[in-house]
Amino acid sequence: MIKFDSVTKTYNHSNQAIKNINLEIHKGEFLSLVGQSGAGKSTLMKLIIGEEKPDSGRILIDDIDVARIRSMDIPYLRRKIGVVFQDIKLLPNRTAFENIAFAMEVAGERVEDIKSHVPKILETVGLEDKAKAFPHEMSGGERQRVAIARALAHNPVLLLADEPTGNLDSINAWDIIQLLLKINKDGTTVILATHAKDLVNSIKKRVVTIEKGEIVYDQEKGKYVL
Numbered sequence: 001m002i003k004f005d006s007v008t009k010t011y012n013h014s015n016q017a018i019k020n021i022n023l024e025i026h027k028g029e030f031l032s033l034v035g036q037s038g039a040g041k042s043t044l045m046k047l048i049i050g051e052e053k054p055d056s057g058r059i060l061i062d063d064i065d066v067a068r069i070r071s072m073d074i075p076y077l078r079r080k081i082g083v084v085f086q087d088i089k090l091l092p093n094r095t096a097f098e099n100i101a102f103a104m105e106v107a108g109e110r111v112e113d114i115k116s117h118v119p120k121i122l123e124t125v126g127l128e129d130k131a132k133a134f135p136h137e138m139s140g141g142e143r144q145r146v147a148i149a150r151a152l153a154h155n156p157v158l159l160l161a162d163e164p165t166g167n168l169d170s171i172n173a174w175d176i177i178q179l180l181l182k183i184n185k186d187g188t189t190v191i192l193a194t195h196a197k198d199l200v201n202s203i204k205k206r207v208v209t210i211e212k213g214e215i216v217y218d219q220e221k222g223k224y225v226l
């Protein structure tokens with residue numbers, strides 16, 4: 001589904017954030033990308049959604065080369081991908097329901113579809129009783145659930161979660177991981193980027209370790225690659 005083929009990304013002509021990475025992510029997989037702060041996790045995710053362009057190499061998503069995608073095709077690509085970040089930016093003056101509905105409105109969905117779909121997504125993330133709550137009336141874990149619900153609003157085939165548990169205590173963090181696992185079980189490919197090694201080890205799914213822009217361990221290959 002996603003293939004990194006000898007991908008290198010340099011910032012400001014000197015900072016090599018991604019160094020000659022080869023990585024294949026299969027449809028339906030749950031992949032944990034683990035590495036310290038500055039290792040290149042977010043850059044890898046930005047390359048997938050076309051927010052950053054590589055210096056060299058190819059990034060194929062279902063055989064589309066994201067590195068060479070025309071800007072007019074980026075919205076189409078983004079519709080296939082849901083994204084959740086650590087610093088959740090919910091609209092403060094809108095309820096949980098409205099935050100999710102807004103994402104669907106922007107994607108051009110019909111009002112009837114929005115009305116019927118949003119309650120279902122709220123149920124998926126376990127927030128059916130918080131539909132009318134505003135962000136300031138929810139806990140950090142609940143806000144993150146709304147963010148995940150919003151990312152799921154347009155039924156993406158791929159969900160990118162970049163440090164989604166970064167601001168949460170361990171119990172809430174684990175709940176979010178369980179939710180991501182459930183979403184994956186329902187068929188969505190999930191990539192989770194995190195510096196929390198312990199968390200990743202308890203997930204028992206494929207782990208890829210990145211250090212200073214290089215993949216040093218890929219569980220699928222069953223060995224250290226460097």
Ligand SMILES: Nc1ncnc2c1ncn2[C@@H]1O[C@H](COP(=O)(O)OP(=O)(O)O)[C@@H](O)[C@H]1O
Binds near residue numbers: 012016038
């Ligand atoms: N927009 C940017 N401009 C310049 N350097 C950047 C930018 N984004 C990230 N970097 C640098 O690239 C490297 C990898 O960063 P990042 O991908 O954010 O790592 P991680 O998400 O693993 O913490 C770091 O050295 C970081 O300082």
Ligand SMILES: [Mg+2]
Binds near residue numbers: 162163
């Ligand atoms: Mg990051």
